[in-house]
Amino acid sequence: xxxxxxxxxxxxxxxxxxxxxxxxxxxxxxxxxxxxxxxxxxxxxxxxxxxxxxxxxxxxxxxxxxxxxxxxxxxxxxxxxxxxxxxxxxxxxxxxxxxxxxxxxxxxxxxxxxxxxxxxxxxxxxxxxxxxxxxxxxxxxxxxxxxxxxxxxxxxxxxxxxxxxxxxxxxxxxxxxxxxxxxxxxxxxxxxxxxxxxxxxxxxxxxxxxxxxxxxxxxxxxxxxxxxxxxxxxxxxxxxxxxxxxxxxxxxxxxxxxxxxxxxxxxxxxxxxxxxxxxxxxxxxxxxxxxxxxxxxxxxxxxxxx
Ligand code: ATP
Numbered sequence: 045x046x047x048x049x050x051x052x053x054x055x056x057x058x059x060x061x062x063x064x065x066x067x068x069x070x071x072x073x074x075x076x077x078x079x080x081x082x083x084x085x086x087x088x089x090x091x092x093x094x095x096x097x098x099x100x101x102x103x104x105x106x107x108x109x110x111x112x113x114x115x116x117x118x119x120x121x122x123x124x125x126x127x128x129x130x131x132x133x134x135x136x137x138x139x140x141x142x143x144x145x146x147x148x149x150x151x152x153x154x155x156x157x158x159x160x161x162x163x164x165x166x167x168x169x170x171x172x173x174x175x176x177x178x179x180x181x182x183x184x185x186x187x188x189x190x191x192x193x194x195x196x197x198x199x200x201x202x203x204x205x206x207x208x209x210x211x212x213x214x215x216x217x218x219x220x221x222x223x224x225x226x227x228x229x230x231x232x233x234x235x236x237x238x239x240x241x242x243x244x245x246x247x248x249x250x251x252x253x254x255x256x257x258x259x260x261x262x263x264x265x266x267x268x269x270x271x272x273x274x275x276x277x278x279x280x281x282x283x284x285x286x287x288x289x290x291x292x293x294x295x296x297x298x299x300x301x302x303x304x305x306x307x308x309x310x311x312x313x314x315x316x317x318x319x320x321x322x323x324x325x326x327x328x329x330x331x332x333x334x335x336x337x338x339x340x341x342x343x344x345x346x347x348x349x350x
Contacts, residue, residue: 045068045069045070045071046069046070046071046104046105046188046189046220047067047068047069047075047092047102047103047104047189047220047222048068048101048102048103049065049066049067049068049088049091049092049100049101049102049103050066050100050101050102051064051065051066051099051100051101052064052065052066052088052091052098052099052100052101052102053065053098053099053100054084054087054091054096054097054098054099054244060243060244061084061087061244062084062087062088062091062098062244063084063243063244063245064100064244064245065084065088065100065239065241065244065245065246066100066246067237067239067246067249069220069222069237070220071218071220072215072216072217072218072219072220073215073220073221073236073237074211074212074215074220074221074223074234074235074236074237075220075221075222075223075235075236075237075238075239076222076223076224076225076230076231076234076235076237076238076239077089077222077223077224077225077238077239077241078224078225078226078228078231078238078239078240078241078326078330078338079240079241079242079334080242080334080336083241083242083243083244084241084243084244085193085224085241086122086193086224087244088241089119089191089193089222089224091109092104092109092191092222093109093117093119093191094108094109094110094111094112095119104117104189105188105189112189114143114185115143115144115145115185115186115187116187116188116189117187117188117189117190117191118182118183118184118185118187118189118190118191119182119191119193120178120179120181120182120190120191120192120193120195121193122193122194122224124178124181126166126177126178126181127166128165128166128167129165129166129167130165130166131162131163131164131165131166132153132158132161132162132163132164132166132169132173132177132180133149133150133153133162133163135166135177135180135181136149136152136153136177136180136181136184137149139181139184140152140184140185142184143184143185145185145186146184146185146186147183147184147185147186149184150162152180152183152184153180155180155183155210156176156177156179156180156183156207156210157176157203157206158173158176158177158180161173171198171199172198172199172200172203174198175195175196175197175198175199176199176203176207179192179195179207183214187219188218188219188220189219189220189221189222190211190214190219190220190221190222191221191222191223192211192221192222192223192224193223193224194223194224194225194226195207195211195223195225196208196225196227196230197225197226204227204230208230208233208234211223211234212234215236223235226338226339227338228325228326228327228329228330228338229325229326229327231252231326232252232256232325232326235251235252236251237249237250237251238250238251238252238255238326240255240329240330240333240334242333242334247333248329248333252326255326255329256323256324256325256326256328256329258329259328259329259332259333260323260324260325260326260328260329260332261287261296261324261328261332262296262297262298262324263296263297263298263299263321263322263323263324264287264294264295264296264297264321264322264324265294265295265297265301265302265305265319265320265321266292266293266294266318266319266320266321266322267292267293267294267295267305267309267316267318267319268291268292268293268316268317268318268319269293269309269314269315269316269317270314270315270316270317271314271315272289272291272293274312274313274314275293275309275314275316276289276293277312278308278309278311278312278314279293279295279305279308279309281312282308284296284305284308292318292320297321299321302319302321306319
């Protein structure tokens with residue numbers, strides 16, 4: 045076991061940031077922390093990395109986090125703004141120089157997909173490229189434990205997937221990874237275990253499939269009607285339960301239910317632009333347990349979620 049946290053508590057004055065959090069992470073596993081803004085994710089990462097004190101027990105490599113040798117941990121803070129007039133390569137070299145032993149900076153730049161921008165000033169990189177440089181600075185010491193606080197925020201979908209492959213590769217090589225994210229797809233695809241924090245408490249803990257099985261609900265049909273009220277009325281009259289109604293109306297449905305739902309809509313003259321049938325996802329778990337969607341916590345549009 046690399047991380048063992050038992051009843052971790054942290055207050056900032058009157059604010060309770062962590063209210064008795066317990067979990068553990070084994071070697072080579074990826075643990076994702078999800079939860080609304082202010083849930084305590086960053087505070088927990090800080091408690092694990094030893095950059096803040098907390099009550100309870102936090103053990104990392106069997107030690108108190110502050111005592112762990114620096115080169116064993118890589119930490120990417122949520123807020124990290126390196127010097128703007130250094131190039132991507134100079135920044136990685138600079139951070140590599142802080143350790144007795146470090147990785148080849150060019151290999152690190154290659155890992156984060158920045159070889160072609162190695163000589164660009166940090167300030168002139170795109171938002172996503174900047175974040176990738178920051179991820180690179182957390183990799184220079186070839187850490188056995190990598191903690192990434194929102195590593196892919198601001199990175200475009202392709203770059204995000206590239207970073208997922210990188211993180212998976214590191215974990216396959218034995219690196220233990222703790223990350224926070226507002227992207228449920230990221231947690232679902234990457235993490236071996238997910239912890240959902242809300243108001244400083246871990247309200248759910250398990251593998252993505254366990255959590256989806258427990259809290260995700262049923263498979264569903266998503267209808268994009270021109271007239272939402274008409275669709276809801278037709279479906280309700282026919283005895284269907286409505287899971288949610290937004291831009292899309294969601295109805296619990298097995299694959300075999302689809303024809304009769306389509307018929308119900310047709311009989312009522314409901315016109316729709318799209319029909320999507322899907323299994324529950326971690327996003328549904330998040331909505332079920334927090335009452336909001338994860339996209340809104342990141343300031344993203346809710347378009348596309350249902
Ligand atoms: P986000 O998703 O917005 O990053 P988070 O889940 O990481 O949020 P934290 O940053 O850990 O949440 O904050 C938990 C709570 O502690 C919040 O109520 C926050 O306002 C408070 N808090 C965090 N850091 C401090 C601080 N340095 N001083 C006072 N209060 C703080």
